[in-house]
Protein backbone atom coordinates (compact mmCIF):
# COMPACT_ATOMS: atom_id res chain seq x y z
CA UNK A 236 0.00 0.00 0.00
CA UNK A 237 1.48 3.35 -1.02
CA UNK A 238 1.40 6.54 1.03
CA UNK A 239 -1.38 7.94 -1.17
CA UNK A 240 -3.56 4.92 -0.45
CA UNK A 241 -2.77 5.27 3.23
CA UNK A 242 -3.79 8.94 3.27
CA UNK A 243 -6.93 8.15 1.32
CA UNK A 244 -7.67 5.44 3.86
CA UNK A 245 -7.41 7.97 6.70
CA UNK A 246 -9.44 10.44 4.69
CA UNK A 247 -12.30 7.98 4.37
CA UNK A 248 -12.36 7.60 8.17
CA UNK A 249 -13.01 11.31 8.66
CA UNK A 250 -15.04 11.96 5.51
CA UNK A 251 -17.16 8.85 4.99
CA UNK A 252 -19.09 10.65 2.24
CA UNK A 253 -16.10 11.31 0.00
CA UNK A 254 -15.89 11.07 -3.77
CA UNK A 255 -14.19 7.75 -4.58
CA UNK A 256 -12.05 9.45 -7.20
CA UNK A 257 -10.94 12.85 -5.83
CA UNK A 258 -11.98 12.55 -2.13
CA UNK A 259 -13.98 15.78 -2.13
CA UNK A 260 -17.01 15.52 0.17
CA UNK A 261 -20.22 14.34 -1.46
CA UNK A 262 -23.70 14.78 -0.01
CA UNK A 263 -24.56 11.10 0.13
CA UNK A 264 -22.32 8.03 0.35
CA UNK A 265 -24.51 6.37 -2.30
CA UNK A 266 -23.52 9.06 -4.82
CA UNK A 267 -20.04 7.44 -5.01
CA UNK A 268 -18.64 10.36 -7.06
CA UNK A 269 -18.77 14.16 -6.98
CA UNK A 270 -20.43 15.81 -9.97
CA UNK A 271 -17.23 16.68 -11.91
CA UNK A 272 -15.86 13.12 -11.47
CA UNK A 273 -19.25 11.67 -12.42
CA UNK A 274 -19.04 13.70 -15.63
CA UNK A 275 -15.55 12.25 -16.26
CA UNK A 276 -16.76 8.65 -15.96
CA UNK A 277 -16.57 7.23 -19.51
CA UNK A 278 -19.98 5.69 -20.17
CA UNK A 279 -20.26 3.13 -22.96
CA UNK A 280 -23.45 3.33 -25.00
CA UNK A 281 -22.97 0.18 -27.09
CA UNK A 282 -26.05 -1.37 -25.43
CA UNK A 283 -27.98 0.20 -28.31
CA UNK A 284 -26.20 -2.05 -30.82
CA UNK A 285 -27.15 -5.70 -31.47
CA UNK A 286 -23.44 -6.55 -32.00
CA UNK A 287 -20.64 -4.68 -30.27
CA UNK A 288 -17.10 -4.81 -28.85
CA UNK A 289 -18.06 -7.55 -26.36
CA UNK A 290 -19.30 -9.80 -29.18
CA UNK A 291 -16.05 -9.10 -31.06
CA UNK A 292 -13.83 -10.06 -28.14
CA UNK A 293 -15.72 -13.29 -27.54
CA UNK A 294 -16.15 -14.18 -31.22
CA UNK A 295 -15.38 -17.83 -31.97
CA UNK A 296 -15.04 -18.64 -28.27
CA UNK A 297 -18.34 -18.04 -26.51
CA UNK A 298 -21.73 -17.68 -28.21
CA UNK A 299 -23.76 -14.97 -26.46
CA UNK A 300 -27.11 -13.31 -27.02
CA UNK A 301 -26.21 -9.93 -25.53
CA UNK A 302 -22.96 -8.45 -24.21
CA UNK A 303 -22.98 -5.17 -22.30
CA UNK A 304 -20.38 -3.16 -20.39
CA UNK A 305 -21.13 0.09 -18.55
CA UNK A 306 -17.80 1.98 -18.42
CA UNK A 307 -14.43 2.13 -20.14
CA UNK A 308 -11.51 1.14 -17.90
CA UNK A 309 -8.27 3.00 -18.51
CA UNK A 310 -5.16 3.26 -16.33
CA UNK A 311 -5.80 6.09 -13.85
CA UNK A 312 -9.33 6.97 -14.97
CA UNK A 313 -12.42 7.39 -12.78
CA UNK A 314 -13.66 3.90 -13.66
CA UNK A 315 -10.42 2.37 -12.39
CA UNK A 316 -10.82 4.24 -9.08
CA UNK A 317 -14.35 2.86 -8.64
CA UNK A 318 -13.19 -0.70 -9.32
CA UNK A 319 -10.25 -0.23 -6.97
CA UNK A 320 -12.47 1.03 -4.13
CA UNK A 321 -14.88 -1.84 -4.64
CA UNK A 322 -12.16 -4.51 -4.57
CA UNK A 323 -9.58 -3.27 -2.13
CA UNK A 324 -11.23 -0.81 0.28
CA UNK A 325 -13.74 -3.15 1.84
CA UNK A 326 -16.71 -1.54 0.09
CA UNK A 327 -19.11 -4.29 -1.01
CA UNK A 328 -21.78 -1.54 -1.07
CA UNK A 329 -19.91 0.07 -3.99
CA UNK A 330 -20.31 -3.20 -5.90
CA UNK A 331 -24.06 -3.29 -5.25
CA UNK A 332 -24.54 0.37 -6.19
CA UNK A 333 -22.52 -0.02 -9.40
CA UNK A 334 -24.47 -3.20 -10.10
CA UNK A 335 -27.68 -1.18 -9.87
CA UNK A 336 -26.26 1.28 -12.40
CA UNK A 337 -25.41 -1.62 -14.72
CA UNK A 338 -28.92 -2.98 -14.14
CA UNK A 339 -30.44 0.35 -15.25
CA UNK A 340 -28.58 0.01 -18.55
CA UNK A 341 -29.55 -3.66 -18.97
CA UNK A 342 -33.21 -2.81 -18.31
CA UNK A 343 -33.17 -0.81 -21.57
CA UNK A 344 -31.78 -3.67 -23.70
CA UNK A 345 -34.44 -5.26 -25.88
CA UNK A 346 -34.20 -9.04 -25.63
CA UNK A 347 -33.13 -9.30 -22.01
CA UNK A 348 -36.69 -9.36 -20.70
CA UNK A 349 -36.74 -13.17 -20.77
CA UNK A 350 -33.75 -13.53 -18.42
CA UNK A 351 -34.02 -16.39 -15.94
CA UNK A 352 -31.44 -15.03 -13.51
CA UNK A 353 -27.98 -13.64 -12.85
CA UNK A 354 -24.80 -15.68 -12.30
CA UNK A 355 -21.73 -13.93 -10.84
CA UNK A 356 -18.25 -15.03 -11.92
CA UNK A 357 -16.90 -16.76 -8.79
CA UNK A 358 -13.66 -15.93 -7.03
CA UNK A 359 -11.48 -18.47 -5.27
CA UNK A 360 -12.41 -19.31 -1.66
CA UNK A 361 -8.99 -18.06 -0.53
CA UNK A 362 -9.56 -14.71 -2.20
CA UNK A 363 -13.06 -14.41 -0.76
CA UNK A 364 -11.67 -14.99 2.73
CA UNK A 365 -9.09 -12.25 2.28
CA UNK A 366 -11.55 -9.75 0.81
CA UNK A 367 -14.63 -10.82 2.74
CA UNK A 368 -16.86 -10.82 -0.36
CA UNK A 369 -16.91 -11.56 -4.06
CA UNK A 370 -17.19 -8.23 -5.89
CA UNK A 371 -18.86 -9.86 -8.92
CA UNK A 372 -21.53 -11.24 -6.58
CA UNK A 373 -22.17 -7.73 -5.21
CA UNK A 374 -22.53 -6.39 -8.77
CA UNK A 375 -24.84 -9.29 -9.63
CA UNK A 376 -27.02 -8.48 -6.60
CA UNK A 377 -27.38 -4.87 -7.75
CA UNK A 378 -28.24 -5.97 -11.30
CA UNK A 379 -30.73 -8.56 -10.04
CA UNK A 380 -32.44 -6.04 -7.79
CA UNK A 381 -33.09 -3.66 -10.70
CA UNK A 382 -34.12 -6.40 -13.13
CA UNK A 383 -36.16 -8.18 -10.44
CA UNK A 384 -34.51 -11.55 -11.08
CA UNK A 385 -32.84 -14.10 -8.78
CA UNK A 386 -29.05 -14.49 -8.47
CA UNK A 387 -27.42 -17.92 -8.63
CA UNK A 388 -24.05 -17.52 -6.87
CA UNK A 389 -23.68 -21.31 -6.52
CA UNK A 390 -24.09 -22.00 -10.25
CA UNK A 391 -20.31 -21.84 -10.79
CA UNK A 392 -17.32 -22.72 -8.62
CA UNK A 393 -13.73 -21.61 -9.02
CA UNK A 394 -11.14 -24.23 -8.23
CA UNK A 395 -7.37 -24.49 -8.50
CA UNK A 396 -6.28 -24.81 -12.06
CA UNK A 397 -4.63 -28.14 -12.79
CA UNK A 398 -2.72 -28.21 -16.01
CA UNK A 399 -0.48 -26.19 -18.23
CA UNK A 400 -0.84 -22.43 -18.48
CA UNK A 401 1.66 -22.15 -21.30
CA UNK A 402 -0.70 -23.07 -24.10
CA UNK A 403 -2.69 -19.93 -23.34
CA UNK A 404 -1.81 -16.59 -24.86
CA UNK A 405 0.13 -13.98 -22.95
CA UNK A 406 -2.90 -11.71 -22.53
CA UNK A 407 -4.97 -14.54 -21.14
CA UNK A 408 -2.27 -15.34 -18.62
CA UNK A 409 -2.21 -11.67 -17.66
CA UNK A 410 -5.90 -11.86 -16.97
CA UNK A 411 -4.93 -14.33 -14.25
CA UNK A 412 -7.13 -17.23 -15.20
CA UNK A 413 -5.03 -19.69 -13.23
CA UNK A 414 -8.11 -21.34 -11.87
CA UNK A 415 -10.63 -23.49 -13.59
CA UNK A 416 -14.38 -23.30 -13.28
CA UNK A 417 -16.85 -26.07 -12.56
CA UNK A 418 -20.60 -25.95 -12.46
CA UNK A 419 -22.32 -26.18 -9.12
CA UNK A 420 -25.94 -26.29 -8.08
CA UNK A 421 -28.99 -25.67 -10.25
CA UNK A 422 -30.65 -27.07 -13.38
CA UNK A 423 -30.73 -24.40 -16.07
CA UNK A 424 -32.15 -26.39 -18.97
CA UNK A 425 -33.66 -23.94 -21.48
CA UNK A 426 -32.77 -20.95 -19.30
CA UNK A 427 -31.36 -17.56 -20.29
CA UNK A 428 -28.63 -16.64 -17.82
CA UNK A 429 -26.75 -13.37 -17.44
CA UNK A 430 -23.10 -13.93 -16.51
CA UNK A 431 -21.74 -10.95 -14.56
CA UNK A 432 -18.16 -9.88 -13.79
CA UNK A 433 -16.40 -6.68 -12.74
CA UNK A 434 -13.89 -6.13 -15.56
CA UNK A 435 -13.52 -7.61 -19.04
CA UNK A 436 -10.08 -7.62 -20.65
CA UNK A 437 -9.62 -10.38 -23.22
CA UNK A 438 -12.78 -12.16 -22.15
CA UNK A 439 -10.88 -15.28 -21.02
CA UNK A 440 -12.73 -15.49 -17.70
CA UNK A 441 -16.15 -15.07 -19.31
CA UNK A 442 -15.13 -17.61 -21.95
CA UNK A 443 -14.22 -20.30 -19.38
CA UNK A 444 -17.23 -19.61 -17.14
CA UNK A 445 -19.70 -19.37 -20.00
CA UNK A 446 -18.53 -22.55 -21.68
CA UNK A 447 -18.65 -24.46 -18.38
CA UNK A 448 -22.32 -23.44 -18.07
CA UNK A 449 -23.13 -24.23 -21.71
CA UNK A 450 -21.52 -27.69 -21.38
CA UNK A 451 -23.53 -28.48 -18.28
CA UNK A 452 -27.02 -27.29 -19.25
CA UNK A 453 -29.05 -28.22 -22.35
CA UNK A 454 -30.52 -25.41 -24.48
CA UNK A 455 -29.01 -22.73 -22.28
CA UNK A 456 -28.71 -19.21 -23.67
CA UNK A 457 -26.13 -16.83 -22.28
CA UNK A 458 -25.72 -13.08 -22.09
CA UNK A 459 -22.82 -11.33 -20.36
CA UNK A 460 -22.47 -8.01 -18.56
CA UNK A 461 -19.46 -6.36 -16.96
CA UNK A 462 -19.09 -3.11 -15.13
CA UNK A 463 -15.97 -2.17 -17.05
CA UNK A 464 -14.35 -2.88 -20.36
CA UNK A 465 -10.57 -2.45 -20.56
CA UNK A 466 -9.62 -0.22 -23.46
CA UNK A 467 -7.24 -1.74 -25.97
Ligand SMILES: [Zn+2]
Pocket residue numbers: 254255256257258259268269270271272273
Ligand atom coordinates in the same frame (compact mmCIF):
# COMPACT_ATOMS: atom_id res chain seq x y z
ZN1 LIG B 1 -14.58 13.71 -7.39
